[in-house]
Amino acid sequence: MLHTEDLSVSYGAVQALKSMNLAVPRGEVTAVIGANGAGKSTLMRTLAGLVRPQTGQVLLDGVSITGKKPEDIVRMGVALVPEGRSTIPELSLEENLRLGGLWRDKAGRMESQQKVFDLFPILAERKNMRADTLSGGERQQLAIGRALMSDPRCLLLDEPSLGLAPLIVTQILELVSRLAKETNIAVLLVEQNAVTALRVATTGVVLNLGEVVKAGPAQEISSDEELRHAYLGY
Amino acid sequence: MTNFVDYLLGGFSNGAVIALMALAIVLVWRSTRMVNFAQVGQAMFTTYVALTVQQSSGSWVLALVVAMAAGLVLGIVVFFLVIRPVKNSDSTGAIIATFGVLIALQAGAGMIWGGDPQGFLTPVDNSGIEFAGRIWPISLYDILVLVVTAALVIGLTLLFTKTNLGLSMRAAAFNPEVARLSGVRVNRMLITGWAIAGATGAVGGVLIAPVSTISPNSFDILLVFAFTAAVIGGLDSLIGAVTFGIGTGLVISLVSGYSDSGNAPIVALVLLALNLLLKPDGVFGHHGARSV
Amino acid sequence: MKTLRSFPGNRIVWHAIIVGVVWLLLLLLNNNIDPLYSAYLALVAMYATAMFGMTILVGLSGQVSLGNGALMAVGGYVFALTSMNWQTVPFFGWEWNAVWSMVFAGLGGVLIGGIIGGLAARLKGPYLAGLTLGVAVGVPAITNRFPELLGGENGLMLTVPYPAGGYAAMDAGGEIAGEADGDVVVDPGTDEGATGEDQQYAELDLTEFDQGNDSFAEGDLLTEGDLLTEENFDAGSDQFAEDDLLTEEDFGTGTDLGIDETAADPGGDAGGDAAGFDGAGQDESELAGGGLIDAFDSEFIIERWQASMAIAVACIVAFAALNLVRGRQGRVWKAVRDDPVAAAVVGISPSGSKVSAFVVSSLFAALAGAVFAQILSFIGPGAFGLGLSLSLLVGIVLGGRASLLGAIIGALLLVWLPELVDGLSGERGWPEQITNNAPNLLYGLLVVVVVLAAPGGITGTFKSWIDKAKGRGRATLS
Structure with a gap:
């Protein structure tokens, strides 16, 4: 499990995260939602170092x-x-993927690569193509695949829906959600698109101006009218 | 026609050296997105080191190996002392700093070895080979230069395309943040890039020294040729650097043959200016791919 | 400083007063120091002229160029060619004088600078530096391309048009009216007796500028009365003045050297020429006319003349640079340097701004080159190659990249440091190999250290200290 204790980040005078306490349990997807400037990306970048x-x-x-x-x-x-x-x-698809776990031993890498190809079969088909010939959805799968090559215990996804068709987003996120359950990894998903995010998540966290406004079961949050109007804008 | 062929043939070994220097510039560009204007100065310095080794040991091979090692070390030293601290804060300053290194290296070499041009012995015969009833404008030494260059280029290509280190270096060059997030120790890759560039330039220096003699300023013109080749090749591209390095060598040889070797810098300048105007990203540049 | 900012309309007047006072002080200094130091002063003024352009180009506009040494060569060659070949100004038929050669040198710089600048505006940092590096390295090749015109590797010896018309104003101030329009040249080869003992004045080491240093004209001491005819001037162009520093005792011999005095035309059209010197000559004569400057006896000392000529050009350029840097154009350059996109959004053309910085710095460089050619009595590729361009870059970085005062400090450093090393070397008995390279080693290392530790150079560092001190003061007050 990944969790934070009183995490604060500021850029100069602007405080982007205020004393944040967050828990991301294994085996499920935790969705962090909030408007632009709520501190979502800062949170992710801080967690990743x-x-x-x-x-x-x-x-x-x-x-x-x-x-x-x-x-x-x-x-x-x-x-x-x-x-x-x-x-x-500039790198081929296979190289992009390989990059994700270069420090690992070869057997472990091959195993992870097989897992990624099982999860996203399209990547196996296009293995030798340059990454810039892929579609947006394929590229997002490749990016997730590269992260999985490190055999993570915790996967952080920052706005995976950006610039993608809703149908593709849903497909990808459902795959990720299944992966979380099957391989027992903790997934933290940051999204502006709250509806899609809360649909696949177990827990939802609403962020506003660097503070956690509400954390609870995803369904509870998506049905909270007041919350939706106040912070999520729909 | 015979003249043309002769001039062309005569340009290959110079072209190979320009290609090596251009490669060094490209390697540095790929790792830190900057042009190291001290690159050829570093090569000059390590060539003096090689000269000292050759004079005391009499071994050309040992001199070459020592020069490579010295180039490696000098690349790392320059990176640590100058480039790493300045790189992110001040791009104008970074360019100026490399010129500072160039000035210091040239003065340092002058202090240690004096300003007079010195000769560098060739390990093999450097006169035209006699074959099929005539003397060709290519010597055994030229062939050695081409073989060493080819070996180095093939080695570098394999390193970059086939090894994990090469993949890490390319990733670090193209997108440092994604590379770091993928577990690549980017700083080490940058140092490695500078070190390999230093060694590559050092080989170029040792190879050209017997032909050009060596003095603290004698490689200045080589910097212009190498920069021209690297820029026309796209600054990012190893193939581009090699192709246009040799191409520059051939053009210079033709110009020198048909007019006067003094005109070579002007031709290089015109080529560079035309390229920057017409195709600023170079022929093998990746700019198109990056802007997608 | 505050007053300057609060009355922008009066800025130009203020700048004129500042420059005028500095000019006056420099002339006073020049006339009261040993001629050897005047020679240094001339070099400092020459470097400062070129480096004001570097302030604008590198500091304000953020373009690293190594082309300014080559642009100095352009100015030098134009000056040499026009002064040697023209008796009248082509197309206009006005009588030629040295000021015209300066004007054309400047125009030459603007033209070539405009071409390079037009290319440069499309280029980002390292590309521009590399292209101009090629220009700097290519200078010898270009001069070799036209050996008849430009003298090839050996360059051209030029006959320096000693005091005449507008230049006289810079020399003797109030005595301008007494100057004639002729050109002073000493017949070379007739004064062997005088050269040896005056080496003390001529020992200024110019070796770093050129391998052919023994062919420099180094000192010519004449009285104001020794004016030559136009014919003599022309004849002199084929030769070169060697080392004609005469002491007062030699004065008698000087007049006996067969110099034709017939053309001396006291009270000629000097006044008109002074007015033609962009009004600057006039300013000067007004300032000096009050007898503030004690004109040096009645002798003409070449180092003093060189210094006053170089100071005049430097002051005029400084005045122009001050107005540009502290005016609207300065803000435009900085805006484009700091954020070209934002500048474009508010209607500033980034490429236009870059070209204008290039052209202005080229103009200054060409004028400095013309001055340099006159100081050396020589123009050739060796003295104007990569080394000179690198020196300018070193000077501006050490002095302070974005400051005109930094340019002056940089110019002082460029002249003083080699002399300091030379002096130390003499005391300690260093071998030549060390002495010759020590200044450049220091320059190189200092440039790196300054870029890393104090990017603002000397002036920038002082400024930040002052700001810090002020900040502390305010904190304790409140």
């Missing part, structure tokens, strides 16, 4: 990963799929 918190801690199964470098954090088992274009177009 790209941003250093001012105070507080990030713990993975009880071990602190606070302030560690991103390349060490991913080796410890927390893999981030960043927002937007996170594949490298």
